[in-house]
Amino acid sequence: xxxxxxxxxxxxxxxxxxxxxxxxxxxxxxxxxxxxxxxxxxxxxxxxxxxxxxxxxxxxxxxxxxxxxxxxxxxxxxxxxxxxxxxxxxxxxxxxxxxxxxxxxxxxxxxxxxxxxxxxxxxxxxxxxxxxxxxxxxxxxxxxxxxxxxxxxxxxxxxxxxxxxxxxxxxxxx
Amino acid sequence: xxxxxxxxxxxxxxxxxxxxxxxxxxxxxxxxxxxxxxxxxxxxxxxxxxxxxxxxxxxxxxxxxxxxxxxxxxxxxxxxxxxxxxxxxxxxxxxxxxxxxxxxxxxxxxxxxxxxxxxxxxxxxxxxxxxxxxxxxxxxxxxxxxxxxxxxxxxxxxxxxxxxxxxxxxxxxxxxxxxxxxxxxxxxxxxxxxxxxxxxxxxxxxxxxxxxxxxxxxxxxxxxxxxxxxxxxxxxxxxxxxxxxxxxxxxxxxxxxxxxxxxxxxxxxxxxxxxxxxxxxxxxxxxxxxxxxxxxxxxxxxxxxxxxxxxxxxxxxxxxxxxxxxxxxxxxxxxxxxxxxxxxxxxxxxxxxxxxxxxxxxxxxxxxxxxxxxxxxxxxxxxxxxxxxxxxxxxxxxxxxxxxxxxxxxxxxxxxxxxxxxxxxxxxxxxxxxxxxxxxxxxxxxxxxxxxxxxxxxxxxxxxxxxxxxxxxxxxxxxxxxxxxxxxxxxxxxxxxxxxxxxxxxxxxxxxxxxxxxxxxxxxxxxxxxxxxxxxxxxxxxxxxxxxxxxxxxxxxxxxxxxxxxxxxxxxxxxxxxxxxxxxxxxxxxxxxxxxxxxxxxxxxxxxxxxxxxxxxxxxxxxxxxxxxxxxxxxxxxxxxxxxxxxx
Numbered sequence: 001x002x003x004x005x006x007x008x009x010x011x012x013x014x015x016x017x018x019x020x021x022x023x024x025x026x027x028x029x030x031x032x033x034x035x036x037x038x039x040x041x042x043x044x045x046x047x048x049x050x051x052x053x054x055x056x057x058x059x060x061x062x063x064x065x066x067x068x069x070x071x072x073x074x075x076x077x078x079x080x081x082x083x084x085x086x087x088x089x090x091x092x093x094x095x096x097x098x099x100x101x102x103x104x105x106x107x108x109x110x111x112x113x114x115x116x117x118x119x120x121x122x123x124x125x126x127x128x129x130x131x132x133x134x135x136x137x138x139x140x141x142x143x144x145x146x147x148x149x150x151x152x153x154x155x156x157x158x159x160x161x162x163x164x165x166x167x168x169x170x171x172x173x174x
Numbered sequence: 175x176x177x178x179x180x181x182x183x184x185x186x187x188x189x190x191x192x193x194x195x196x197x198x199x200x201x202x203x204x205x206x207x208x209x210x211x212x213x214x215x216x217x218x219x220x221x222x223x224x225x226x227x228x229x230x231x232x233x234x235x236x237x238x239x240x241x242x243x244x245x246x247x248x249x250x251x252x253x254x255x256x257x258x259x260x261x262x263x264x265x266x267x268x269x270x271x272x273x274x275x276x277x278x279x280x281x282x283x284x285x286x287x288x289x290x291x292x293x294x295x296x297x298x299x300x301x302x303x304x305x306x307x308x309x310x311x312x313x314x315x316x317x318x319x320x321x322x323x324x325x326x327x328x329x330x331x332x333x334x335x336x337x338x339x340x341x342x343x344x345x346x347x348x349x350x351x352x353x354x355x356x357x358x359x360x361x362x363x364x365x366x367x368x369x370x371x372x373x374x375x376x377x378x379x380x381x382x383x384x385x386x387x388x389x390x391x392x393x394x395x396x397x398x399x400x401x402x403x404x405x406x407x408x409x410x411x412x413x414x415x416x417x418x419x420x421x422x423x424x425x426x427x428x429x430x431x432x433x434x435x436x437x438x439x440x441x442x443x444x445x446x447x448x449x450x451x452x453x454x455x456x457x458x459x460x461x462x463x464x465x466x467x468x469x470x471x472x473x474x475x476x477x478x479x480x481x482x483x484x485x486x487x488x489x490x491x492x493x494x495x496x497x498x499x500x501x502x503x504x505x506x507x508x509x510x511x512x513x514x515x516x517x518x519x520x521x522x523x524x525x526x527x528x529x530x531x532x533x534x535x536x537x538x539x540x541x542x543x544x545x546x547x548x549x550x551x552x553x554x555x556x557x558x559x560x561x562x563x564x565x566x567x568x569x570x571x572x573x574x575x576x577x578x579x580x581x582x583x584x585x586x587x588x589x590x591x592x593x594x595x596x597x598x599x600x601x602x603x604x605x606x607x608x609x610x611x612x613x614x615x616x617x618x619x620x621x622x623x624x625x626x627x628x629x630x631x632x633x634x635x636x637x638x639x640x641x642x643x644x645x646x647x648x649x650x651x652x653x654x655x656x657x658x659x660x661x662x663x664x665x666x667x668x669x670x671x672x673x674x675x676x677x678x679x680x681x682x683x684x685x686x687x688x689x690x691x692x693x694x695x696x697x698x699x700x701x702x703x704x705x706x707x708x709x710x711x712x713x714x715x716x717x718x719x720x721x722x723x724x725x726x727x728x729x730x731x732x733x734x735x736x737x738x739x740x741x742x743x744x745x746x747x748x749x750x751x752x753x754x755x756x757x758x759x760x761x762x763x764x765x766x767x768x769x770x771x772x773x774x775x776x777x778x779x780x781x782x783x784x785x786x787x788x789x790x791x792x793x794x795x796x797x798x799x800x801x802x803x804x805x806x807x808x809x810x811x812x813x814x815x816x817x818x819x820x821x822x
Contacts (some may be wrong), residue, residue, distance in 0.1 A: 055190065084535060101540075111459045115534070
């Protein structure tokens, strides 16, 4: 739990800094995939693996996954209809038969209508989400963060010894 | 003072999180350690818990071993508590072991080439009493238990008086039913019905008498006739005279018509009432028959019928078999996947088989000769007597246990044969075939036992009579099928030989008859046939005991039975007969009134109407003739005048 909280604080810190835009955008986008995928599926494990191995912001991914899990829950019915339409498409049937009998692929649970529908939606949304999140982070930093840093409250707070100690601590152990 | 903190430029890190390798490795090691040290124990407990929940009785597993690299599972010492006798196990399996194919596991399928089940024993004593699940609270909807209760009730009703033998013995005792019969005759439902009917009929009779009086009488019709005779219908001197006559006739016709309609409406009403009363009377006659039947049941007048006798003796014996059959059916309904129970007949496609889930649908994109989700190709079953005290000699195999038989194109077939010497069960054979490749699942079964020992088996145990096998040797042959887990067909042949009977009755004559009959039957045959839709499966039980008992008792009590029946009939006739005759007379009177008064009046008025119509026609013709003659005369006159003018 401590590790998770630390990751979420790191996310907030990074969001309000000038660096790590790509890490944050990738974290939020992969969180979208994670939110739409069932927990016990091979694609969820792959996304987890990517999040852990590559320098993607973990806190952003988990926050995003948490948020998109609710979106996916609301989206269950349309996802079911979309997945059903795709899975019952006769022209795609030979492909699905091959996939179903391939090693590892059935572990994605693609043969379930909701999983299939959600997977299609999350993959289609991924590039838009990546660039969208990147744009929003930059916009957020340029407007909200810059304006906040210009306030007297922030300038006064940044002049305190406490803040300087915090900066030192963050530099050494952060 | 400079408030802006000096930021050191950190060394930029690459895209890979190298520092995560150690935590990742630790997590992997922890997972591996869990599976190595704890998983087997947890799985064992989970299976015990799941088994208890599914079967409703304690399940114990002595040892469970899994291997990740071999994808294998070995379960030893499985004990399943007998829910009906918790001190004993219903089945004990010494060892089950199998390993799955990694090639299939990578495709998310569980396929076992060969599994082994060894050391099977039945009915062994447990080291401690097994826990049995308490019955589930009753739901509002009628469940299987309610349905079974209903069936048991209807069966009990069918076997009126429940124990035919008890009734026979009561009849032999010759209890005097006359006093009771006198008391009961007042409470006969048919008597109450007939009394009510009589009251209603009398009220109706009065109402009809009053209504019939309002009908046009003979003098009214006579007056109508006189009016008709007075009206002139020929030799009219002027058109005014003709018109006046026609108007009179029209008025008379309308009066007659009104009378006719009144009589007709009355006739219809009376006829409908009569029909309703007759229907009601038929119901009373039905009730009389029912009353006679229930009086026969009340006084336990037995049916000396071989089939009823066989049913009476073997009904108790068959009880546990029936209960087991319905219990297994209920279990199957609970756990067999819905697609096996209810198949889409229109979708005979082998490749795509949808499974409805709570959310979404999971499709199975199989192809012939591919792996189904679950498949145990062969299970070898073997057991050697003597290794454990109650183990049997069993050899057999179960082929193709699978989640999708259509995909592999084979049914599941189980064949087991052997014997349990410790339980005196010799030469048993079980052949079971479960076929889900067709539109409806078909289970065919054969169960044979060449010989098995029977000790202390009660057949009939009532205050009047007791029949039991102290010792016997049985042989059994059961064949049948179950279609769609609903339609059952069962044929059972049971033979009992080397029998030591324990027969007694509190009635001396019955005791002698029973002992004489059973002494002459060294071999008892029992044939049970059942065919129907579960839970309504009527069992037909036949045995050579039935005809023998029938013959034995017939001489003694057939005359008594006939006499008792006659007495009941006489009492009912006496009580209801008088009223019945009265009612029939009243109904006949009503019918007579309908025929005599109403129909007579109807005929008379109709006659008057016809006369009036005839006169109207006559008047019209007469008027036409007169008009024609007038025209001819005028024409002749005009012609004569013309001739005169012309001087012809």
